[in-house]
Amino acid sequence: xxxxxxxxxxxxxxxxxxxxLSRLSVARRCNSTGAEPPPAGGHLPSIATSKIxxxxxxxxxxxxxxxxxxxxxxxxxxNTIGGRETRxxxxxxxxxxxxxxxxAKDDTAIVFGEDVAFGGVFRCTMGLAEEFGxxxxxxxxxxxxxxxxFGIGVASMGQTxxxxxxxxxxxxxxxxxxxxxxxxxxxxxGGQFNVGRLTVRTPSMSVGHGGLYHSQxxxxxFMGASGLKIVVPRSPVQAKGLLLAxxxxxxPVIFMEPKILYRSAVEQVPIDDFExxxxxxxxxxxxxxxxxxxxxTPLYHCETALSLLAEPPASLAPxxxxxxxxxxxxxxxxxxxxxxxxxxxxxxxxxxxRLVIVHEASRTAGVGAEIAAEVQSRxxxxxxAPVRRVTAWDTPVGLQFEKFIIPDAIHxxxxxxxxxxx
Amino acid sequence: xxxxxRLRSRVLPTARQLVPFARSLQTSADTTLxxxxxxxxxxxxFTVKLHEDxxxxxxxxxxxxxxxxxxxxxxKHYQTMVTMRRMEQAADAxxxxxxxxxxxHLAIGQEAVSVGLESxxxxxxxxxxxxxxxxxAVLRGGTITGVLGELxxxxxxxxxxxxxxxxxxTPRFFGGNGIVGAQVPVGAGIAFAxxxxxxxxxxxxxxxxxxxxxxQVFEAFNMAKLWNLPCVFVCxxxxxxxxxxxxxxxxxTEYFTRGDKIPGIQANGMDIIASAQAVKYARDWxxxxxxxxxxxxxxxxxxxxSMSDPGTTYRTREEVQRMRSTQDPIRGLQRYIEEWGVAxxxxxxxxxxxxxxxxxxxxxxxxxxxxxxxxxxxxxxTEPPLMRGRERDxxxxx
Ligand SMILES: Cc1ncc(C[n+]2csc(CCOP(=O)(O)OP(=O)(O)O)c2C)c(N)n1
Ligand SMILES: [Mg+2]
Numbered sequence: 001x002x003x004x005x006x007x008x009x010x011x012x013x014x015x016x017x018x019x020x021l022s023r024l025s026v027a028r029r030c031n032s033t034g035a036e037p038p039p040a041g042g043h044l045p046s047i048a049t050s051k052i053x054x055x056x057x058x059x060x061x062x063x064x065x066x067x068x069x070x071x072x073x074x075x076x077x078x079n080t081i082g083g084r085e086t087r088x089x090x091x092x093x094x095x096x097x098x099x100x101x102x103x104a105k106d107d108t109a110i111v112f113g114e115d116v117a118f119g120g121v122f123r124c125t126m127g128l129a130e131e132f133g134x135x136x137x138x139x140x141x142x143x144x145x146x147x148x149x150f151g152i153g154v155a156s157m158g159q160t161x162x163x164x165x166x167x168x169x170x171x172x173x174x175x176x177x178x179x180x181x182x183x184x185x186x187x188x189x190g191g192q193f194n195v196g197r198l199t200v201r202t203p204s205m206s207v208g209h210g211g212l213y214h215s216q217x218x219x220x221x222f223m224g225a226s227g228l229k230i231v232v233p234r235s236p237v238q239a240k241g242l243l244l245a246x247x248x249x250x251x252p253v254i255f256m257e258p259k260i261l262y263r264s265a266v267e268q269v270p271i272d273d274f275e276x277x278x279x280x281x282x283x284x285x286x287x288x289x290x291x292x293x294x295x296x297t298p299l300y301h302c303e304t305a306l307s308l309l310a311e312p313p314a315s316l317a318p319x320x321x322x323x324x325x326x327x328x329x330x331x332x333x334x335x336x337x338x339x340x341x342x343x344x345x346x347x348x349x350x351x352x353x354r355l356v357i358v359h360e361a362s363r364t365a366g367v368g369a370e371i372a373a374e375v376q377s378r379x380x381x382x383x384x385a386p387v388r389r390v391t392a393w394d395t396p397v398g399l400q401f402e403k404f405i406i407p408d409a410i411h412x413x414x415x416x417x418x419x420x421x422x
Numbered sequence: 423x424x425x426x427x428r429l430r431s432r433v434l435p436t437a438r439q440l441v442p443f444a445r446s447l448q449t450s451a452d453t454t455l456x457x458x459x460x461x462x463x464x465x466x467x468f469t470v471k472l473h474e475d476x477x478x479x480x481x482x483x484x485x486x487x488x489x490x491x492x493x494x495x496x497x498k499h500y501q502t503m504v505t506m507r508r509m510e511q512a513a514d515a516x517x518x519x520x521x522x523x524x525x526x527h528l529a530i531g532q533e534a535v536s537v538g539l540e541s542x543x544x545x546x547x548x549x550x551x552x553x554x555x556x557x558x559a560v561l562r563g564g565t566i567t568g569v570l571g572e573l574x575x576x577x578x579x580x581x582x583x584x585x586x587x588x589x590x591x592t593p594r595f596f597g598g599n600g601i602v603g604a605q606v607p608v609g610a611g612i613a614f615a616x617x618x619x620x621x622x623x624x625x626x627x628x629x630x631x632x633x634x635x636x637x638q639v640f641e642a643f644n645m646a647k648l649w650n651l652p653c654v655f656v657c658x659x660x661x662x663x664x665x666x667x668x669x670x671x672x673x674x675t676e677y678f679t680r681g682d683k684i685p686g687i688q689a690n691g692m693d694i695i696a697s698a699q700a701v702k703y704a705r706d707w708x709x710x711x712x713x714x715x716x717x718x719x720x721x722x723x724x725x726x727x728s729m730s731d732p733g734t735t736y737r738t739r740e741e742v743q744r745m746r747s748t749q750d751p752i753r754g755l756q757r758y759i760e761e762w763g764v765a766x767x768x769x770x771x772x773x774x775x776x777x778x779x780x781x782x783x784x785x786x787x788x789x790x791x792x793x794x795x796x797x798x799x800x801x802x803x804t805e806p807p808l809m810r811g812r813e814r815d816x817x818x819x820x
Contacts, residue, residue: 203733415813
């Protein structure tokens with residue numbers, strides 16, 4: 001799609017008002033309850049059918065940026081995929097697999113947190129205590145500040161510390177240790193000490209009915225804590241590769257696992273040891289008309305939105321102008337939220353001229369605000385529309401309101417159409 | 423009627439008595455002895471003697487084992503405990519039929535703590551606890567419909583459906599708090615205000631054996647002792663924090679001794695007469711200006727930690743079964759009551775009817791109003807001009 005055609009669409013396309021929005025939601029609800037036959041192209045993509053997921057061995061082994069870490073690092077096989085195997089795993093199994101490798105290869109590695117010896121609330125540590133011993137995989141008392149501080153001490157001695165905070169909502173009692181101690185350890189000791197071997201894993205984002213303290217996405221709160229890295233995987237392959245990279249990265253990493261994906265995201269995952277790069281975004285769908293940027297769970301809402309845009313079901317068709325349906329949207333997974341991949345995002349926006357950012361945290365001073373500010377200052381003259389954010393409401397996550405607070409595919413679609421038609 | 427005395431013969435291991443803490447607390451619910459015959463009249467007090475291992479004390483004297491009760495008060499205890507259990511069972515059923523979503527923590531097995539506490543305090547006293555809060559919310563001035571409605575996320579819910587199971591409040595009950603341990607220093611602050619405002623009342627800040635290891639619990643202890651606050655720190659030790667047993671989480675499982683210079687009482691939390699007596703003692707202690715007190719209830723939760731936990735992976739079915747069949751607070755009390763020839767069937771039936779009615783009322787209540795989404799964030803009239811929603815068009819203008 002070229003700029004002139006969008007400009008003409010802009011005149012043709014009616015701005016979606018809030019009432020249109022609610023009509024859209026109604027349309028979608030009808031669709032999902034089966035009140036209407038499925039569209040010709042089949043059902044909308046869901047996490048189960050997502051094309052983002054690598055469900056074949058071939059696709060998994062060709063994951064972009066994959067770096068194999070075989071026992072024999074100099075082996076000529078290192079970058080080949082022949083002979084490598086994959087296994088079907090969901091996200092929690094992939095996380096477990098990564099920790100299994102870390103524990104097996106690194107005698108100093110320990111895994112600890114509330115109830116982790118029993119597998120943890122989300123089963124990410126299932127069987128690790130039995131396999132590696134209770135002195136390496138152990139339950140801690142209920143004390144998040146203590147867990148973080150303890151992990152910092154262990155890591156400062158050069159040991160690999162893999163801590164779990166049971167829900168990312170409980171990371172706030174540990175906030176001081178992470179922001180004041182972990183992030184600044186290297187700096188304030190003039191480089192004599194560091195806690196690069198600390199990784200804090202924590203389940204994050206919403207599941208639809210978690211309410212106030214089980215639905216938050218706290219990544220934005222850490223944005224000012226230089227020294228830390230914040231990583232959010234979208235799938236099992238990503239979780240394994242990014243977690244292994246996080247564990248071995250010479251900086252402390254907070255690894256936020258989207259909890260709704262633990263079971264629902266399933267891929268073929270290479271069984272070997274491999275890493276995926278931190279600090280690098282990944283283009284999942286290349287495009288030229290608009291950059292759609294997100295991380296974690298909303299990637300799947302974005303995928304759904306793109307399919308609604310290209311092939312709207314009958315109930316939505318009148319609201320989706322023909323001229324917009326062929327728009328080529330570039331879908332990017334940011335993956336590392338801190339430090340975020342400015343270069344890749346700017347490069348994409350320079351080409352597309354349009355940016356929509358989606359996140360589950362609330363709007364004010366969310367990660368999207370930082371990205372939008374940076375993009376407008378670096379790509380101002382290339383922008384064809386204001387940078388648009390789709391985020392949660394600026395309210396706490398009220399239990400019964402969760403579905404109205406967290407953005408979904410319809411909100412993404414609406415923002416994409418408006419930005420295209422600006 | 424004095425046949426109550428036949429129920430348990432008392433054994434006195436005198437030699438062991440000399441060693442502090444060598445004896446362990448017992449948690450049966452039916453070992454109280456009658457010391458006189460029971461008066462006909464329901465409101466005439468009579469004295470019973472609690473089992474000698476009902477309390478242990480740290481740096482203070484234990485509460486008296488002689489307790490004055492009335493037939494009416496015991497019947498009331500029974501009725502309230504039965505109703506609370508029925509309410510929790512109703513929540514369980516509503517959850518299983520998928521009408522309640524999200525998190526839900528039941529207090530089945532722990533009724534003697536909440537009901538015993540409420541029976542020994544006044545409406546000027548304040549209570550704050552963690553997420554296992556449904557009975558407290560009702561007893562402290564809420565309604566069963568209000569609690570079930572909150573679990574269902576309906577308008578009749580006591581937090582307008584915003585809070586859910588873990589966040590229920592009344593003017594005398596500061597919740598229902600989902601962040602484990604966070605409620606304890608809040609309790610110290612409430613007690614400070616009571617003292618500052620010269621109200622002769624106490625704050626009861628409750629937490630679990632698991633929560634007892636949060637740093638802020640110790641911070642609260644120190645502040646309360648330093649400033650001599652009328653705060654009772656109540657540890658509901660049900661022996662597990664999620665899947666982790668007390669022994670695995672706490673270097674010192676004698677929770678009543680963990681206050682350093684703050685004295686403590688450990689009480690049988692399965693016997694409502696003992697728990698009510700302990701609370702009375704604690705309340706008198708702090709109101710007399712003695713500063714804070716630790717009060718540990720040894721109790722047990724029959725169900726899993728929350729609805730997704732079957733509760734049998736980290737403890738044996740036999741252990742749960744044994745507690746249910748031998749130490750149940752409701753059955754224990756029922757046994758005394760029936761000894762006097764007072765039938766409990768009518769009470770049971772009335773409790774069931776009350777709960778059934780509340781369930782229907784709660785279910786009939788509509789979902790919350792849209793405007794509740796953005797109210798109660800800031801004080802009305804002082805909020806920002808608008809609250810921003812998911813995208814640009816979605817804005818609430820105050
Ligand atoms: C800060 C924080 N950490 C962890 C949790 C998760 N969590 C909820 S309850 C609980 C166990 C608490 O056990 P205990 O204090 O013994 O209370 P009980 O459930 O036995 O009533 C845990 C770990 C939480 N809600 N808040
Ligand atoms: Mg407990």
